[in-house]
Amino acid sequence: MALIELKHLTKTFKGKTQTVDALRDINLDINQGDIYGIIGMSGAGKSTLVRCINFLEKPTSGSVVIDGKDLSTLTPAELRKLRQEVSMIFQHFNLLQQRDVRGNIAFAMEIAGMKRDAINKRIDELLEIVGLTDRQHNYPSQLSGGQQQRVAIARALATNPKIILCDEATSALDPTTTTSILNLLREINKKMGITIVIITHEMSVVESTCSHVAIIDNGTLVETGRVEDVFSHPKSSAARKLIFRKTGADAPPLGKRMIRIVFEGNASSEPILADLVMECRVAVNIMHAETRDVGGKAFGHMILQLPEERVQQEKVIYYLQSRSIHVEEV
């Protein structure tokens, strides 16, 4: 049985003058441990779909079954409990500005009625997981976008959810920060077995991070499956449009982007670049290098020029970060 089952889900918004069929007969199974990407153009129905998954939005018809429970049969109290198991993070972080990092992470646990000692202990663990221990007394306005999203992730993890829903969680972030947030989500998925649903309009997010993908077009799911299958053989025209799109508002050509990579005692610099070219199958130009080999370990930095395509750039940055190499924009 799938962890999340959507069956014949529809959502219609009825206004005074017009009716919008935001979701039409959506059928989707998401299994425990998946990182499931849901991708589509603006207005396709992505946010509506993800809001239906935790019943923030009530479907017009059809059902949402989570862990065997049909949400329409739950009492309000049961629904509140379920929402602790289905956390959500957003594009604009939605942090409480008057509370510091600890206070924001504490929030969901206070609502859940946890004891102060237990809350404090859990906050310490969560700060460690998201790498913000040294920022615990800062307020949101003192943090970068990426750091604010880490706080939101810690808050989402606080109640030990089974599922995290992300609605455009990286859309307000620059590419490098996007990659580091996606790495964190992958780590959470792998280490804690949490199922993650990622709503995005960016192909590169799905390609670098998701195990499965559903393509939504005008309220209808037009294609679903494993990322490598859908990407290598897109069947629908909506999928082909998203996958083969090279330019457009969602994927601005960034030009020849430069990054600096810093070696702080990695095994050695050459194999890493050779592996990078082999594994990512992209050409990078070394514009500048100052590395020293000290006892077989590399120290120093290099400036690389990345290919023009954004997906390829993401691949390179993701690869380097996954090898624990520090990457910064130049």
Ligand SMILES: Nc1ncnc2c1ncn2[C@@H]1O[C@H](COP(=O)(O)OP(=O)(O)OP(=O)(O)O)[C@@H](O)[C@H]1O
């Ligand atoms: N509360 C609402 N009342 C009326 N129409 C709505 C409401 N919420 C969404 N819609 C409509 O439903 C459709 C799908 O909207 P939705 O926000 O789910 O799209 P989306 O794929 O998330 O788009 P974006 O990428 O721009 O965030 C749109 O036509 C939108 O105008």
Ligand SMILES: [Mg+2]
């Ligand atoms: Mg949306």
